[in-house]
Amino acid sequence: MTAPAKRPGRRPGSADTRGEILDAARAEFASRGYEKTTVRGIARAAGVDPALVHHYFGSKEQVFLSALEFPVDPAAVVELASGDPSDVGERLARYVVALWEVPQARERLLAVVRSVASNEEMAALVRGFARPRLVVPLASRIGGPDAEARVEMALAQIIGLAMARYVIGVEPVASLSGEEIVGLLGPALQRLLSP
Amino acid sequence: MTAPAKRPGRRPGSADTRGEILDAARAEFASRGYEKTTVRGIARAAGVDPALVHHYFGSKEQVFLSALEFPVDPAAVVELASGDPSDVGERLARYVVALWEVPQARERLLAVVRSVASNEEMAALVRGFARPRLVVPLASRIGGPDAEARVEMALAQIIGLAMARYVIGVEPVASLSGEEIVGLLGPALQRLLSP
Numbered sequence: 397m398t399a400p401a402k403r404p405g406r407r408p409g410s411a412d413t414r415g416e417i418l419d420a421a422r423a424e425f426a427s428r429g430y431e432k433t434t435v436r437g438i439a440r441a442a443g444v445d446p447a448l449v450h451h452y453f454g455s456k457e458q459v460f461l462s463a464l465e466f467p468v469d470p471a472a473v474v475e476l477a478s479g480d481p482s483d484v485g486e487r488l489a490r491y492v493v494a495l496w497e498v499p500q501a502r503e504r505l506l507a508v509v510r511s512v513a514s515n516e517e518m519a520a521l522v523r524g525f526a527r528p529r530l531v532v533p534l535a536s537r538i539g540g541p542d543a544e545a546r547v548e549m550a551l552a553q554i555i556g557l558a559m560a561r562y563v564i565g566v567e568p569v570a571s572l573s574g575e576e577i578v579g580l581l582g583p584a585l586q587r588l589l590s591p
Numbered sequence: 592m593t594a595p596a597k598r599p600g601r602r603p604g605s606a607d608t609r610g611e612i613l614d615a616a617r618a619e620f621a622s623r624g625y626e627k628t629t630v631r632g633i634a635r636a637a638g639v640d641p642a643l644v645h646h647y648f649g650s651k652e653q654v655f656l657s658a659l660e661f662p663v664d665p666a667a668v669v670e671l672a673s674g675d676p677s678d679v680g681e682r683l684a685r686y687v688v689a690l691w692e693v694p695q696a697r698e699r700l701l702a703v704v705r706s707v708a709s710n711e712e713m714a715a716l717v718r719g720f721a722r723p724r725l726v727v728p729l730a731s732r733i734g735g736p737d738a739e740a741r742v743e744m745a746l747a748q749i750i751g752l753a754m755a756r757y758v759i760g761v762e763p764v765a766s767l768s769g770e771e772i773v774g775l776l777g778p779a780l781q782r783l784l785s786p
Contacts, residue, residue, distance in 0.1 A: 513708035513758055523759050531761065545775055548755050548764045553744070553779075556751025560743050563708055564718050566726065569743045580740055584748075587782050 414452050417442045421463045426517045430460060430524035460525060466508055467501040470530045477537040477589070484538065485586025486578065492554055493574045493581070496562070506562055509555060526551075540591020550588040557581060609647050612637045616658045621712045625655060625719035655720060661703055662696040665725045672732040672784070679733065680781025681773065687749055688769045688776070691757070701757055704750060721746075735786020745783040752776060 420442035424433045435456050439446040453459040461469070476487045496502045511518040530551070535543035561569045561577070569577070615637035619628045630651050634641040648654040656664070671682045691697045706713045725746070730738035756764045756772070764772070 510708045513705045513754070519759050523761050526759065526761050542775070544763050545767065545771075548761060549748070549752065549775055549779055552751030552755045552764075553748050554751070555754055556747030556749070557744065559708070559750055560747045564714050564721065566718050566721050566743060568739050569747075572740065576740075580737070580744055584744055584779075584783060588779060 413442075413444060413448065417444060417449055417452060417459070418463050421459045422521075425460060425463065425521050425524070429520065431528060433460075435459065457529065460521075464508060464521065465504050467498075467504045468495065470533075473530065474533045474537065477534050481538065481590070483582075483586070484589050485584070486582035488550070488554075488585050488589075489578045489582035493577050496558065496577075497574055502562065505558065509558065509563070538589045538591065543591070546588050550585050553581070553584055553588065608637075608639060608643065612639060612644055612647060612654070613658050616654045617716075620655060620658065620716050620719070624715065626723060628655075630654065652724065655716075659703060659716065660699050662693075662699045663690065665728075668725065669728040669732065672729050676733065676785070678777075678781070679784050680779070681777035683745070683749075683780050683784075684773045684777035688772050691753065691772075692769055697757065700753065704753065704758070733784045733786065738786070741783050745780050748776070748779055748783065 417438065421433075421438045424438050424441055428437070433456065435449050436446050438456075438459060439449045442449075449459060453462055457470075460466075473488070473491065476491055477484055479487065495505070508518075508522070512522050531544050531547050534547045538547065540546075557569065557577070560566050561572075564570075569580075572580070612633065616628075616633045619633050619636055623632070628651065630644050631641050633651075633654060634644045637644075644654060648657055652665075655661075668683070668686065671686055672679055674682065690700070703713075703717070707717050726739050726742050729742045733742065735741070752764065752772070755761050756767075759765075764775075767775070
């Protein structure tokens with residue numbers, strides 16, 4: 397989970413400041429893309445001091461993930477790819493399946509998939525974020541030719557399986573246990589990610 | 592392309608008969624699922640003779656594909672899997688990429704992906720159809736343990752890659768040539784489909 401809870405106790409700004417920052421952030425990310433959006437620009441659009449954005453969210457990436465209510469920390473995924481390359485597929489599969497098995501995280505992931513599919517602005521947001529924060533760092537960990545394309549094939553396998561299992565709900569994958577999904581997905585990701 | 596053009600010349604029924612049959616078919620498939628829907632039931636719901644449904648569409652499967660405006664003939668996909676098993680992945684990848692490169696077919700495929708993602712009724716339609724007409728026959732062609740689950744992993748890889756390339760539009764896969772996509776997708780499908 398990446399969205400930090402509102403801090404209890406003394407809180408600068410109005411009761412709605414956090415929500416206003418997120419609204420401004422969504423508008424900024426949508427119009428400028430992830431790379432060109434700055435914490436300062438978000439603060440200006442929200443009419444608050446940049447320090448307040450840092451206070452609530454910590455970093456641009458955290459503002460972005462909170463604005464999308466996205467339950468995955470890309471840094472944790474990249475960290476997974478930094479260990480022993482001979483079982484990176486299984487580690488990644490276990491991480492994904494563990495996430496899917498938390499109903500709240502699964503619902504948020506599926507909400508993102510749904511809104512990307514139906515909303516070009518959302519697709520542009522994810523496009524601008526996914527490459528610098530997920531694809532490029534993952535590719536540099538796994539190495540080899542076509543590393544970025546192979547990383548995207550792996551992410552595509554994960555997204556497609558989420559659609560088959562949870563959105564379409566087609567058997568047998570809809571009813572397989574988490575361990576069985578790891579047994580299918582792990583080797584597939586391993587082959588895609590091995591140089 | 593599976594939706595036959597309206598036949599020129601003498602046409603039984605009113606000008607809208609074909610559209611009325613498709614409306615009735617969507618409602619029948621949605622409420623009963625693919626397997627339990629019959630051409631007779633569709634005809635009854637549309638207030639026409641079953642012969643007229645056969646006249647316009649030929650078979651229940653063709654009514655279904657026309658109702659979804661789905662540009663893939665599952666029988667052609669199953670046929671692809673019936674040839675030499677050592678390059679089934681490449682054949683399937685070439686078929687998929689050729690389809691994606693026809694803008695009209697691509698748009699219809701993406702429309703189906705979008706509406707499946709956002710509409711449970713549409714997901715139920717595809718769920719009821721995909722398993723008997725695509726997954727089970729493909730699995731019987733490729734054989735081996737877990738054949739149905741491996742077929743679904745392959746379909747998930749295709750759907751996920753379509754989302755990455757066309758819906759999210761993330762680089763590098765968004766800009767790769769069709770031949771480069773075949774080079775990535777073919778081996779991935781081959782490994783998933785090899786027992």
